[in-house]
Structure formats: C-alpha cells, structure tokens
Amino acid sequence: DSGVTQTPKHLITATGQRVTLRCSPRSGDLSVYWYQQSLDQGLQFLIQYYNGEERAKGNILERFSAQQFPDLHSELNLSSLELGDSALYFCASSAFRGTNEKLFFGSGTQLSVL
C-alpha cells in the first residue's frame, strides 16, 4: 500500500458530462501530481500542486482542472468529457517540492466515457 488514496476506483459516464476524481496524499506529503495513463499515450503528466499552489503543468487539456485543498487532498475535474478521455488517472504524492523524486502512486481511477 503506497499510502495514497484515490476515489472512486471506477467511473462510468457519458460524453459531455463532468466528473471529479479525488486524491488523498501520503501523510506529510505536500506535493500532489496527476497522471493520465492510456494504451497509446502511456503515462502522461498532467499537473502538480505543492502545498495548495500549482507548481508545474504538463499536457493538461483546458477542459480539465485541478486544485489542492488546505488539508492537502486534491481533486481533478474533467468536464465536457469525450470518448478519448477514457483512461486510467493516477495521483501521486511526494515530500519534495522542486523535483519528481520518490513519487508514490495511488491505485488509480479508471474512467470510462461511453
């Protein structure tokens, strides 16, 4: 068990809808990362938050947004969903601010857009 909790484990929704994925980092970790995993694109970095502030941005679509709350949990919001958004979404946390070292991944949320 990595100590990173993601909910829900599975999510099935329709095109055009909006969903929220939730992540609780390991105790004490201030950095939260979001990744998207698909068969064709592999693991793609979306966004990183550190102690409530956006730290780095990757290949995140404008339809997607995230935030990190004062209790350090994070949410990834996906809106106007398309079929191509179907993927496994991972949250990871680390104790570090400025590097990608020692990331601990959750078990992911499998999103299916029908």
Added chain:
Amino acid sequence: GENVEQHPSTLSVQEGDSAVIKCTYSDSASNYFPWYKQELGKGPQLIIDIRSNVGEKKDQRIAVTLNKTAKHFSLHITETQPEDSAVYFCAASRSGGSNYKLTFGKGTLLTVNP
C-alpha cells in the same frame, strides 16, 4: 521537451534468468532516472532510481546503469522470480528550474515463466 524510448516492449524469461530493459533519453539536462514497476490493477511503484552523478546503483537483485554520454540507462534484474512479472517503466527528469515534468517510457511487459 524530453523524449524517452524504452525497449523491448515485451520480454519473456525463464525463472532464474536475468532480464535487461533499456531506455534512451533526449534531453542532456535530465539528471534523475527512476524505474517503476506496475502490477495489474495497481499504480506504479518506485523500485530504484539513479542520479546523473552516479554510473551504477544496485539494490539486491536490481541494478541500474547510466551512460550520460550515450544518454541511455538500463535496468538489470538478476535471478528473476515469477513475482517480478509486471510492467516496468523508465523515466527521466530534470530537477531544479521550472521544468519538473517526469517523462516516462512506454513500458516493458516482463513475464517470468516458472
């Protein structure tokens, strides 16, 4: 941006044999190279990492080697066991500055046959 190529995409070995997975990276400024293991239904788990100031690192049956000049690094697993069967990902990243993106290879499915 950084590009990480990983080979082979699948690898099948007999229990007790060694397995080698190779990765190349494009950004000469990358200085952190982790390897992750992903089992079915789980998130990636960090198994070993190496910084660019070190040429080799070993942890029990796992070792990673880095050739900065050639911009490639490899994962070596000796005395493989069935529980080593999983997808392995290499990754590369800079540390410092504003580019914190961890770029992953596409993964290698390792099967260890009893």
